Amino acid sequence: MMKNFLDAVRGNPKLAAGALALIAVQGLLQARIDPLRRQPAVEPPSVIKSTGGLPFEYSLAAISGFRQVIAGLLWVRADSFFHSGNYDAILPLLRLITWLDPNWLDVYATGAWHLMYNFTDTDQRSDRRYLPVGLALLNEGIAANSTVFDLYKEKGWNLFDKVKDYPLAADAYKAGRDADPNHDINQIEHLLAHCVERSGDPEGAIAAWADAMRRHKVIWDAAKGVAGKEDIESRNRQGYNNASKNFRIMKVRSYCRPRDIARLGPVEASLGVKVTRIRPRVLRVEGSWNLVGCLKDQYDDLSFDDKGDPKSATISSGIVMDGPVDGARIDVRLQNAGYVMPDSQNFSFEVSDDLTIMQDSLSSRGGRRTLKGTPYQFNPGGAGDQNLERAGIYSYKDQASAPKGISAAQALASGQISPAGQLQLVTFIFPPQTRQKKFYTLADLPGLLSELKSDPARMAQLETKKILVATEDKLLLSEFGKNRDLDMSKDPKMYGFKTDLYDLIVSFSPRSAPDFVQDRLGWNGEGLKDKRYLRSDVKLGQQMLYLKLKLTKEDINGTDKKVLFDDSAGVGLDKLQK
Incomplete structure (x- = not known):
């Protein structure tokens, strides 16, 4: 249409002059109208x-x-x-x-x-x-x-x-x-x-x-x-x-x-990290830590009025049981050394080809903690049981990782089960929701234990479910990044690696954690400690787990498989940065 108009006015000067005059007038009017x-x-x-x-x-x-x-x-x-x-x-x-x-x-x-x-x-x-x-x-x-x-x-x-x-x-x-x-x-x-x-x-x-x-x-x-x-x-x-x-x-x-x-004290995270170059531009960041949280939502049943204020000054604590949980993530970020996200006031679609940023999150799973005198399940290849999980009774799938133990029936008869273990056991056998409760307290124990011991079918259930009672403490740390490769080799436009130095940052912030983890660690990491990687100077007002490694272009692009950092083996400790 525009081409036809231009062809028409090109051969007719009067039409062209009239069109320009109309455009000028329209432009003046439009400035007032719009x-x-x-x-x-x-x-x-x-x-x-x-x-x-x-x-x-x-x-x-x-x-x-x-x-x-x-x-x-x-x-x-x-x-x-x-x-x-x-x-x-x-x-x-x-x-x-x-x-x-x-x-x-x-x-x-x-x-x-x-x-x-x-x-x-x-x-x-x-x-x-x-x-x-x-x-x-x-x-x-x-x-x-x-x-x-x-x-x-x-x-x-x-x-x-x-x-x-x-x-x-x-x-x-x-x-x-x-x-x-x-x-x-x-x-x-x-x-x-x-x-x-x-x-x-x-x-x-x-x-x-x-x-x-x-x-x-x-x-x-x-x-x-x-x-x-x-x-x-x-x-x-x-x-x-x-x-x-x-x-x-x-x-x-x-x-x-x-x-x-x-009341419960801070949790020692014991974070350990290993970084391996699998092949050029492919890293594996893996490790373990003691990820502890509230085993279930235990705050909703507490006695609070409509304004959310406690009705009694002697109200009991919210957490009845805590322990290792799944669900939190460790963040991994690889970027140009010293990169800080720039001010976003001036808009442009252009991004620097020299800039490389990769960020991912690694799920933490598999933590187990069983104290002496508390129950656990030895169930190789078996499916999980929601009632066991709610009671904080962990399943172990191989003999090497499981604690030493005796049958639950033997422990009950001999008194080798602790009050906390008794509470876990009755929570499993008599799910609180079936008794119109969210959870039991120690005051509920005498009646529930008596009911359990006098019920052969319930006692047989402990045997069927392979419930044992530990005669030693056992802790398995949660693992992250196992067999998970961070592959940056397929996207050279996004991951150019054109500069010489890079920061690899491994971190955990309680502020981004699920509620049941915050219940134990706090909003700002008040319940968190770590011998090596606890930092309070990274983000204002909070404690978090944080380590930063300085990697070279050769560390990332090298052709052979190589461990770049392993704090448990003392490899690459010189790469740690403040």
């Missing part, structure tokens, strides 16, 4: 660098007042690239669309998600070079739409979920709350409370939940019984109930966790 045209965000400073300039047809469309139309057509095209997996083709379209229509919130949100989640390597690890790029795109969108909460919410979520910078995520949600009086409380203030908790500030999280409850109540009351506002009333009633539940949980945790840690 106040967004003069917003700085319509043409950010980086646009020429990012796009190389707009094609003539798009520039003319923008001048002529059809910016949103062209942006819509480009977005349809970008969506087709999304579905076909042609992600590289989307980037310039995103740049054009946000230039043409800086108030299209979904484009900023979707573009940032694409940059921070969809660029991955062969093993689906995100390309973390694009994290500051995605944040910069959101910052640009926020600058152009500073009075609506949506992009603040997107920024907060990406910082929470992907970057795991909880204080910065909280700042983003606070900014969205303050910028938009009509923000969605569920999307802004509920997530704000979670971010504050993950920042290691339980009292701040309690205050955030209380504020969310107050705001929900105001809207709920105003909409109650008003025709046409039933959805508003329902949504805020549900939001209030959810905030109230989380408020109570936080009050309980804030009360119980410090007392449990003081």
Whole structure:
């Protein structure tokens, strides 16, 4: 169409002059009609660098007042690239669309998600070079739409979920709350409370939940019984109930966790790490540690009032049983030496080819702890039993790893089972939920033990299930990274390894751990210790496990299999960095 128009005016000077006059008049009118045209965000400073300039047809469309139309057509095209997996083709379209229509919130949100989640390597690890790029795109969108909460919410979520910078995520949600009086409380203030908790500030999280409850109540009351506002009333009633539940949980945790840690003492993590180059650009990071948590959710049954305050000053501690658990992860990060994620104020799609960042998480599994006088199961090849797990009775699958022991019947008859072991045994045989309880206490033991000993079928069940009682202490550490290779050889564009030195960081932060691990270790690692790798200077206000190794390009690219670091064998200790 544009080509036909140009051909027509080329041979008719009067038509050309008239068309130019109309365009000039239209441009003047459009400047008055469309106040967004003069917003700085319509043409950010980086646009020429990012796009190389707009094609003539798009520039003319923008001048002529059809910016949103062209942006819509480009977005349809970008969506087709999304579905076909042609992600590289989307980037310039995103740049054009946000230039043409800086108030299209979904484009900023979707573009940032694409940059921070969809660029991955062969093993689906995100390309973390694009994290500051995605944040910069959101910052640009926020600058152009500073009075609506949506992009603040997107920024907060990406910082929470992907970057795991909880204080910065909280700042983003606070900014969205303050910028938009009509923000969605569920999307802004509920997530704000979670971010504050993950920042290691339980009292701040309690205050955030209380504020969310107050705001929900105001809207709920105003909409109650008003025709046409039933959805508003329902949504805020549900939001209030959810905030109230989380408020109570936080009050309980804030009360119980410090007392449990003081009573049970800190956990010696005994972290051990081994790093092996399997082949060029393929590393294996493996090791073991003493990962201890709360064996089940034991806080909900405690006696607290509606405000989450303890009803009795003599309330018992929340944790009845603790021990090794599965579920927490060890983080591994390999990056250019000294790399710090840059400020994300200036937007550009460009990332340095010289920069290499790989991050992964390794699951911890297989920990076992059985104390003398407590039960365990010796069951080679057998399936797990949920009731055993709830009672903290661990299964051992081979004789070498299992503790020495005697039959449960013999231990009961001879008194070789401890009170803690008795509690575990009756918890297994008589699951508390079948007695309308969450867990038993020592006060329940006499009656339950008498019932067990007088029931031949129950006693036979102990034999059938191969339940023994340990005559020695036994501890097996949780393992991570075993037989798990971190392969960076298939993605040379993402992992260029063009510089000489790299940092390999192995870490564990309690703030990112599951609740049942935090119950034992605390929000900020108060219940954590380690002889070698406990650090309190890495992230403000918390103790965490952290070791950083300095690797060379040759360490990573070497052709033969080689152990680069093994703290148990004293290999590569010179690579440890402060």
